[in-house]
Amino acid sequence: MKRRNFLTIAALTAASSCSRTSPAPGLRVLSGKEARTLEAWVERLIPTDQDAGAREAGVVHFIDRLLAGWLKRKRQPWKSALEGIDRGAFLAYAKPFYELEPKRQIALLEQMEAGKASREAFPDDGGKAAFELVLSYTMMGFYGNPRHGGNRDYVSWQMLGVPAVPVRGRRHRDEAALVENEKPNSSSGKETL
Amino acid sequence: MSLSKVDAVIIGAGAAGPIVAKELAVAGFTVVLLERGKYYAPYDCLKDDLRNQRTSLLGNAFGPEDEGHPRVLVDLAGQARVLQPYEGGYNNNAACVGGGTLSYGAMAWRFHPLDFRMKSQYGAVAGSTLEDWPIRYDDLEPYYEKAEWEIGVSGDLSGNPFQGPRRKPLPMPPLPPTREHLLLEKAARAKGWHPFSIPMLRNSVPYNGRTACMRCRWCVGFACELDAKCGTQNTVLPTALATGHCTLRTECTACEIPTDRKGNATGVRYIDAAGKMQEQPARVVVVSAAAVESARLLLLSRSAPHEKGLGNRYDWVGRNLQGHTYTGCLGLMAEETYDDLGPGASIAICDFNHGNPGLTGGAMLANEFIRLPIQAVGQRPAEIPRWGPGHKEFMRSAYRRLVAVQGPTQEMPVFDARIQLDPEVKDRFGIPVARMSGFRHAHTIEISDAMSKRAEEWLLAAGAVKTWRRTSGRGLSGGQHQAGTCRMGPDPKTSVVDPNCRIHDCDNVYVVDGSVHVTNGGFNPVLTIMALAYRAGEHIRTQLGRNI
Numbered sequence: 001m002k003r004r005n006f007l008t009i010a011a012l013t014a015a016s017s018c019s020r021t022s023p024a025p026g027l028r029v030l031s032g033k034e035a036r037t038l039e040a041w042v043e044r045l046i047p048t049d050q051d052a053g054a055r056e057a058g059v060v061h062f063i064d065r066l067l068a069g070w071l072k073r074k075r076q077p078w079k080s081a082l083e084g085i086d087r088g089a090f091l092a093y094a095k096p097f098y099e100l101e102p103k104r105q106i107a108l109l110e111q112m113e114a115g116k117a118s119r120e121a122f123p124d125d126g127g128k129a130a131f132e133l134v135l136s137y138t139m140m141g142f143y144g145n146p147r148h149g150g151n152r153d154y155v156s157w158q159m160l161g162v163p164a165v166p167v168r169g170r171r172h173r174d175e176a177a178l179v180e181n182e183k184p185n186s187s188s189g190k191e192t193l
Numbered sequence: 194m195s196l197s198k199v200d201a202v203i204i205g206a207g208a209a210g211p212i213v214a215k216e217l218a219v220a221g222f223t224v225v226l227l228e229r230g231k232y233y234a235p236y237d238c239l240k241d242d243l244r245n246q247r248t249s250l251l252g253n254a255f256g257p258e259d260e261g262h263p264r265v266l267v268d269l270a271g272q273a274r275v276l277q278p279y280e281g282g283y284n285n286n287a288a289c290v291g292g293g294t295l296s297y298g299a300m301a302w303r304f305h306p307l308d309f310r311m312k313s314q315y316g317a318v319a320g321s322t323l324e325d326w327p328i329r330y331d332d333l334e335p336y337y338e339k340a341e342w343e344i345g346v347s348g349d350l351s352g353n354p355f356q357g358p359r360r361k362p363l364p365m366p367p368l369p370p371t372r373e374h375l376l377l378e379k380a381a382r383a384k385g386w387h388p389f390s391i392p393m394l395r396n397s398v399p400y401n402g403r404t405a406c407m408r409c410r411w412c413v414g415f416a417c418e419l420d421a422k423c424g425t426q427n428t429v430l431p432t433a434l435a436t437g438h439c440t441l442r443t444e445c446t447a448c449e450i451p452t453d454r455k456g457n458a459t460g461v462r463y464i465d466a467a468g469k470m471q472e473q474p475a476r477v478v479v480v481s482a483a484a485v486e487s488a489r490l491l492l493l494s495r496s497a498p499h500e501k502g503l504g505n506r507y508d509w510v511g512r513n514l515q516g517h518t519y520t521g522c523l524g525l526m527a528e529e530t531y532d533d534l535g536p537g538a539s540i541a542i543c544d545f546n547h548g549n550p551g552l553t554g555g556a557m558l559a560n561e562f563i564r565l566p567i568q569a570v571g572q573r574p575a576e577i578p579r580w581g582p583g584h585k586e587f588m589r590s591a592y593r594r595l596v597a598v599q600g601p602t603q604e605m606p607v608f609d610a611r612i613q614l615d616p617e618v619k620d621r622f623g624i625p626v627a628r629m630s631g632f633r634h635a636h637t638i639e640i641s642d643a644m645s646k647r648a649e650e651w652l653l654a655a656g657a658v659k660t661w662r663r664t665s666g667r668g669l670s671g672g673q674h675q676a677g678t679c680r681m682g683p684d685p686k687t688s689v690v691d692p693n694c695r696i697h698d699c700d701n702v703y704v705v706d707g708s709v710h711v712t713n714g715g716f717n718p719v720l721t722i723m724a725l726a727y728r729a730g731e732h733i734r735t736q737l738g739r740n741i
Contacts, residue, residue, distance in 0.1 A: 045580040051589065070251050106581070113579075135580055140250055143566040143588075145242040148251065160566055160592045163533060165240055166409065 027060075029067040029075070033096075034082050035060050040098035041085060042138045044105050052155035054142050062141030062150030081130035085112070088121035195460075195472040199223040200737050202461045202475035204447040204490065206230075207292020208719050209705045209726035210481035211425035212340075215433035216730030222737050224439040225473050227463055229446040229482075230256035230289035232426075238418040240411040242565045246287050246296040247414025249279035250567075255296050255416070256288030261621030264485070267630035269667060275618055284516070284629060284671035286483045290443060291426030293673055294719065298413035298538060298562050299394040299422050301346040302716035303337045303724075306330035306357040307547050308554075308603065311712050315553040321605035321634050322513055323553070326711045327683045327692040330357040336724035341392075344723060345400045345423035348392035355387065355543035367539070368397045368406060373530045373560055373596050374539040380655035386544045391559055394423040394719070395536065401428060412535040413562040425723075445471070448624050449494050450478055450702060456498030458702045464622050477701045477733055481726070484514060484675035484708045488612040489627045491679065491689075491696075491704075504679065504689045504696040504704075511612035513677035515713050516670040518633060520641040521558070521599025522648035523572055524657030531593035537563030545647050546603075546715045553636060556600035556644045556715040558651065569595060574661040596655070598648035599663070601674065602641040603715040605634035610669055612678055632667045641665050674718050676707035694729040705729045 024032035042054035042063075067075055088108055089097040097105060111117040112127030119126060141150030143157075145165070151157065154164045201217050203210045206228035214226045233255060244251040252259045257278045266282045267273045276283040287293050307314050309326040317323060338361055340346075347365035350356060367390035370378070374390075381388035395417075396405045406421040420427055433439040444466035450458050451472070460474035480487045488511040492502040504510050541559035549555045564572070569592055573579075577587045610631030618626045645662040652660050682688025685697035690709050696702045705726050707718050714721065 046585055047582055049582065049585065051585070053585075066251075109580075136250075138580075139570045140243050140567060143242070143570060144250075145240060147239075147241055148243060156566060159589055161531075162410075162566060162592075 023064075027064045030060070030064045035064070036098045037082050037086055037096065038063065038134070040100075040105060041109070041134055042141070044102065044109055045135055045138045046142050051159040054138055056152065057142045057150055057155045058152035059138050059141035059150050061152075062144075062148055063137055065149040066137070077129065077133055081133055084117075084121045084127060084130055088112075088117050088127065091118050091120055195474055198460070198474040198476070199225050200475065201225075201477040201479060201733065202227065202473045203479040203481060204461060205292065205481035205483065205486070205706065206290045206425070206430065206441065206443075207286070207481060207483060207706065208294050208425060208722045210479070211291075211430040211433060212723055212726035213479050213481065213705055213730040213733065214439050215429040216727065217734055217737070218433040218436040218439040220734050220738075221436075221438060222734065224433065225475070226433070226439060226441045227445045227447055227461065227473070228290050228441065228443045230287070230443065232290040232443050233295060233416050235416055235418050235420045238411060238416045240415065240418075242567050245411075245414035246293075248565065248567060249285070252279045253285060253287070254414075257285070262288075262626075263618055263620065264626050265615045265618050265628040266669065267628065269632055273628070282668070284485055284669075284675055286485070286673050286675060290430070290441070291424040292483070294394070294424030295416050295426055296414055297394075297422070297424070297673075297719065298536060298717075299719075300538065300559075300717040301341065301348070301392040301394045301720045302557065302714070302718075303333075303357060303359075304330065304714035304716055304721050305355065305543070305546050308712060308714040308716075311554060311603075314547070318553055318605050318634070318636055320607070321636070322608045323605055324680075324682070324687075324711050327681055333721070333724045333728065334359065336727040337720060339727050340720055340723040344394055344425070344428045345396060346392050346394055346720075347397035349390040350392060352387055352389035353543055355546060363392055365397045365400055367391075367393075368395075368408065371534050371537070371539055372532050373537075376526070376530060376655045377540050377560055377596070377598070377651065380651060381540075381542055384650065384654050386542045386651075388540050388542050391538055391541045392720075393536065396421045396423065403427065406535070408534045408536075410533060410535045410537070410563045410565065412537070442466075446622065447482070447490055448622065450480075450490065450503055452494070452496045452498055452503070452699070454498070456496075456698065457700045458503075468622075477703065477737060479703045479705055479729075479733070481704075481706045483706050484678040485612055485627050485629070485671065487704055487706055487708045488678035489614065492612070492614050493624065499698070503699060503702060506698055507686045509680060509687065509689050511678050512608050512610075513606040513680055514610045514612055514629065514631065514669065514671050514675065515604040515606050515677040515710075516672040516674040517601030517713065517717075518604055518637050518641040518665045518670060519599050519601055520645040520648075520663045520665050521561075521597060522645055522652055522660050522662045523574075524596045524598070524649075524652030524655070525591055525659040526594045526596055527656055527658050529593040530596055533563075535563045537561065542651075545644060549640070549643060552640050552643055553605065554603040554715055555640060556602040558598055558600040558644065558648055561597035561599055564592075564595065564597070566592070572597070574659065596652060596657070598651050600644050600648070601715060601717060602637060602644055604637045604670055604713060606677055606712060607631055607634050629669055629671065631669050633665070633670050635667070637670075638665055638667065674707070674713065676710040676713040676718060679704040679708035680711055681709040682711065693732045694725065703729055703733060
């Protein structure tokens with residue numbers, strides 16, 4: 001690569017990262033648009049019916065918190081996934097993913113699961129990796145212990161008829177940890193995906 | 194400056210190390226116990242469904258740390274991948290004080306007498322290094338008993354005709370049965386099988402100064418919040434430390450066993466918690482780091498008398514890596530069976546450990562540990578969708594009706610299933626990491642498939658309205674039941690340690706953990722590892738006494 005090209009790309013990259021929106025209120029990493037896209041996505045994976053779905057369980061909040069922690073150095077696949085699904089939606093229907101009717105959202109997700117979504121949106125694998133990534137973390141955020149910010153009010157455990165964590169003399173410890181982790185945007189500087 | 198010399202330095206405070214430490218320390222010998230992980234207390238249970246030793250989606254709770262401890266796995270296609278401890282294929286065993294015994298499910302099986310004589314019983318198996326142990330069940334029996342009473346086992350084996358002779362019953366009764374237990378018990382009896390309550394290293398009643406199990410579901414994979422699970426960290430280790438002769442050093446990683454000109458060990462070099470290289474001189478060195486890391490340490494310990502690594506003159510160190518092939522079956526019952534009672538696993542049969550026509554061994558079959566919601570996600574039958582309304586409806590309607598039966602199939606050892614040092618990848622200290630390669634023997638898969646079918650029969654007899662079997666691939670085995678990499682045998686040319694766990698070509702280095710298993714039984718291996726540790730501890734104590 002010529003030096004001038006490299007500098008141009010570097011400058012563009014820098015500019016684009018500066019121009020990125022900051023995290024939405026209540027979130028640490030995801031922008032408002034990213035959160036809306038992700039919320040529509042996870043809600044299709046575990047939809048609300050007579051019981052709460054992934055949206056009410058706070059799966060977006062769970063993933064956002066992980067992106068500031070456990071996934072801090074693995075954010076790129078998430079960025080690609082969220083951009084990819086929106087691009088896929090635009091190419092097919094000229095709308096962002098979260099504005100599509102559920103039927104169309106499901107159709108797009110099914111294509112991704114089969115690795116058959118548009119290569120313009122997902123050049124490598126037709127959306128397979130992005131689909132699997134979001135599916136695995138949605139399950140974790142929905143069915144896991146609420147300590148990571150998902151499964152809000154134990155909604156999935158309520159659905160399954162599984163009792164919440166019993167109080168056995170150390171609740172203070174859990175709650176202290178929760179309070180510390182529950183402060184959105186309060187830690188050192190805001191971060192973007 | 195090196196530290197002052199002790200009688201024994203033991204590497205690894207897992208299932209075996211603290212037992213040897215205690216056996217030596219109570220006899221007045223000075224011991225340093227090195228552990229690369231940390232010490233965890235009961236309140237480190239944390240009940241985190243996503244980050245524990247069984248479900249490591251967000252990392253391991255009890256070590257090794259998420260970064261700085263990679264391994265390399267060569268898959269069946271020959272592709273090498275660098276893996277972190279929380280990733281599948283890493284073959285992790287907890288790295289902490291107590292090792293796996295801090296967070297295990299705690300099944301306390303004695304191997305079957307025939308498990309020590311597999312080749313005599315069944316003959317050679319093509320493509321396998323199947324062999325008899327140089328010791329028999331009778332040699333280990335007193336030490337099994339010692340482990341059962343000192344560490345603490347509950348259960349009721351009286352209904353099991355498929356076991357070796359024992360002199361004493363278990364010290365504690367079983368926990369009361371669950372709904373699942375009662376269903377499966379009735380079904381097994383109807384089949385003419387012999388169900389009984391699984392022996393468990395868990396207090397069913399107060400024992401050894403600790404309370405009884407409260408039956409919560411954060412059991413397998415978690416440190417017990419009540420300290421009702423019996424591991425080495427809350428039994429033999431405190432006893433050893435109380436003698437004043439044993440020192441425990443945590444976050445200390447052994448990296449070499451230096452030897453003198455004759456080839457005998459002079460001690461251990463290790464990196465301490467501050468990252469500083471230390472040398473602990475000792476009269477005897479005991480390696481108890483589990484099958485992957487024990488083999489790695491021996492291979493790292495190269496010197497003129499041991500050019501290919503300690504104990505590796507004939508290229509057997511790191512070979513025959515095995516674990517257990519877990520297969521079985523899931524069943525959907527007509528009615529709810531879930532009663533939210535841990536540990537869950539409760540009933541077993543040993544009818545199919547041996548005597549299966551055409552098969553070299555078999556497995557104990559038992560019901561599965563209590564299922565956390567996230568663990569049920571992957572247990573659906575193939576036709577149930579992975580997401581969407583179909584997924585949710587399945588979870589809602591099936592979760593409380595799911596029963597799993599499974600068992601640890603005894604594996605056919607494979608010479609090329611092995612640990613080597615990776616030529617490129619290093620750990621956080623710059624030391625070459627374990628490179629794991631090889632595969633499961635085809636007959637192991639045949640046996641495990643047959644065991645799945647037996648599990649299915651059991652579930653159908655218990656009234657399952659739908660069943661779906663699990664199968665295994667050919668990929669390398671190991672995992673938490675890792676074994677075999679420093680085989681015990683009488684002949685230095687075809688084994689690494691002698692029947693007393695001492696390395697053949699070295700007077701004062703012992704390997705005491707699952708590494709020495711010739712074959713790994715059709716049972717969870719921990720009680721056998723503990724029994725071997727008591728036995729080796731006794732031998733080392735005698736040796737140290739002689740040479741004063």
